[in-house]
Amino acid sequence: MEDQITLLMVPFPSHGHLNPLLHLSHLMIFSYNIPIHFISTHTHQPKIHIHGYGSISSTNKIHFHDFQLPSLPLLEASTHLRQPIYNLLIKLAKNFRRIIVIHDLIMSNVVQDFKLLSNVETYVFNPISAFTYFLGVWESIPKEMKPFELDLNDVLECSIPSSKGCVTPDVLEFTMNQYKYLGSESGWVYNTSRILEGKYVHLLEMLSSRRLGVKHFAFGPFNPVEFKGQLLLDHSADNSEENRHECLKWLDEQEKDSVIYIAFGSTTSLKNDQIQELANGLERSMEKFLWVMHEVEENSKIKRFHDLEKFEERVKGRGIIVRDWAPQLEILAHSSIGGFISHCGWNSCIESISMGVPIVAWPIQYDQPRNATLICGVLKVGMMVRDWEHHEQLVMSNTIEKVVKMLMKSKEGNEMRQRSAMLGEILRGSIGEGGVSSVEREAFFAHINR
Incomplete structure (x- = not known):
């Protein structure tokens, strides 16, 4: 066990944020048979099995850690996972050579104590498109502080909708607060492919180029894909009649x-x-x-x-x-x-x-x-x-x-x-052998297993 690495998935505890990291868990088990630990809650844990996110065999290989959330609004309740997750990291750190934490961007506050353990490194999972995330980051940088010149009209070739009315003030405040806890991550993971959003992943790489060692990996889609009835990645739910x-x-x-x-x-x-x-x-x-x-x-x-x-x-x-x-x-x-x-x-x-x-x-x-x-x-x-x-x-x-x-x-x-x-x-095709996303996934595994 001491020579192994393990992945700890830390999603934000809502269905839309759990889903991609569950798909990623099955993908990593199917591709590398790597041990997976997954943070879940009393509310969502039963749905993971009922809704069949992956094959029974791969689901059984995921170690679910079922924590109780207090009866508070979900954003506030999620912050109470900080201590239980740190306690779990202490236990895992004794049994594995390296722990790779992949956490939702809006759970950055919850995993901040990883820095107290020498054999833990984190990767931020970006739950939205690289396109949308890049626009948000670029617009937040004052004009005089932008690290390079960029004509958005040339890059996008289409008009950009305003962000007005997209989020409530409390959600915006909570999300912006998460950025205070970034800066020590080893990289970013995106549920997309460079075939779709390579231009925008590259721009995000350029924005973080001053931080040595921070890598960006886009090897989606994480979900199983089906073509003519044949699964390219056989980690889907039981499809019997x-x-x-x-x-x-x-x-x-x-x-x-x-x-x-x-x-x-x-x-x-x-x-x-x-x-x-x-x-x-x-x-x-x-x-x-x-x-x-x-x-x-x-x-x-x-x-x-x-x-x-x-x-x-x-x-x-x-x-x-x-x-x-x-x-x-x-x-x-x-x-x-x-x-x-x-x-x-x-x-x-x-x-x-x-x-x-x-x-x-x-x-x-x-x-x-x-x-x-x-x-x-x-x-x-x-x-x-x-x-x-x-x-x-x-x-x-x-x-x-x-x-x-x-x-x-x-x-x-x-x-x-x-x-x-x-x-x-x-x-x-990009997730098949030799495809763009497959090559990037192999690069990610080689990096965390170095």
């Missing part, structure tokens, strides 16, 4: 590229009047759809699903609503899916790109508006449902009907689907 979700069986009966998938993530909810407009737009479009609606916890109360019983009766046979968790990766990989109406959280973006599915971008908050710009303005594998400048306005049913028809039935939509399929194929 009896364990398949009912919505997948419904998709089996639909024609290729005939269904539009709608989902807004696990922490985003639409207001009731917007849900009604979306329902009306889908109904009027006459297109087939699969709509996944989550219950979203809001201010310690459960926001219940909107009553759409009459709507479901009218669209019976043409569309279905799933009112719970659904296997998004398998849905996106299904041949009948021809488009994805998404809030453009980065997990959903990278998953959709890797499966070759074009996106109707409907950003709500956080990093989503700029992720949507990357998707639509840079990569050109999506179309906006409306500009971010009008994000406070209700998106009317006629607008939704128009954009759904455009994606699913127009020449422009078909060309976008072809571009998405091509980019997805290239991205999937």
Whole structure:
């Protein structure tokens, strides 16, 4: 044991932040059979197994450390993990030659005590796109202190949405506070590929070039990718027929590229009047759809699903609503899916790109508006449902009907689907042997195992 290294994954304790580091855990086990320790909580630990983030064999190789969070708002509650994690690091430090901590950017405060142990080094996991993160960092640097000249218009080739209205003051304050605890990390890890965002990863490398030894590794997508039914990385959930979700069986009966998938993530909810407009737009479009609606916890109360019983009766046979968790990766990989109406959280973006599915971008908050710009303005594998400048306005049913028809039935939509399929194929190839992301993953492992 003394000659080994181990990875300790420290995600922020919410579904969207747990997910990519769980995928990365399975990837590292599958590729290198490296011991993984994973910080989880009483709330999220059961979901890890129920939702099947990876194969049973690789999940059993992950050592989950289940900590109790106090009954406080999640941002504040997460800071209480600092002492339990340090206690865990002390134990691990006695049994391993080196401990590699990969922690979410907004958990920097929680892992700050790693510096007290000589055989621990940390890598910051950036949970958003390199594009969005670079813009935020660049804009935060005063003009007279920018380390090099850069014309953003030349770099981006598209307009940048304002960050106004993206985050609440408390979230912004918490996030900015995390930067106080950076500076001693050995590197950064991104769930992206240089094929997609190489330009922006390189710019981030240039910004940190004065700090010797800090390395940037982009070897995504971390999620398993499926092509013609064959997994390029065999660490997916059990796909046996009896364990398949009912919505997948419904998709089996639909024609290729005939269904539009709608989902807004696990922490985003639409207001009731917007849900009604979306329902009306889908109904009027006459297109087939699969709509996944989550219950979203809001201010310690459960926001219940909107009553759409009459709507479901009218669209019976043409569309279905799933009112719970659904296997998004398998849905996106299904041949009948021809488009994805998404809030453009980065997990959903990278998953959709890797499966070759074009996106109707409907950003709500956080990093989503700029992720949507990357998707639509840079990569050109999506179309906006409306500009971010009008994000406070209700998106009317006629607008939704128009954009759904455009994606699913127009020449422009078909060309976008072809571009998405091509980019997805290239991205999937990047994680195969000799691919860009595979080479970078090998470089990361060689670096931490030096």
